Amino acid sequence: MFGISFAEFLVILLVAILVIPAKNWPDVARFLARIVRAVRTILWRITDASEKIKEQIDLEKPIDDIIKTTTDDMLDAVSVRRTRRGRGKK
Numbered sequence: 001m002f003g004i005s006f007a008e009f010l011v012i013l014l015v016a017i018l019v020i021p022a023k024n025w026p027d028v029a030r031f032l033a034r035i036v037r038a039v040r041t042i043l044w045r046i047t048d049a050s051e052k053i054k055e056q057i058d059l060e061k062p063i064d065d066i067i068k069t070t071t072d073d074m075l076d077a078v079s080v081r082r083t084r085r086g087r088g089k090k
Helices: 006-019 022-089
Strands: none
Touching: none
């Protein structure tokens, strides 16, 4: 979680227990719960947005293929006409 190993997390927790007075622990727990809830909400929104983007990309892939195929066909047709014109003039 956030690049913190379990041992580092335990050290941070131990220091917090020693530094924060016992009467403030419920307030700290409520504060941490709010932070966890906010982070979860943000992660859910990011996940939803990324899924919507993936769906949109999947919808656009066929259109991109049609555009590429049409462009390639047009370029091939133009290059064939130019080679025919060049041969006819020689």
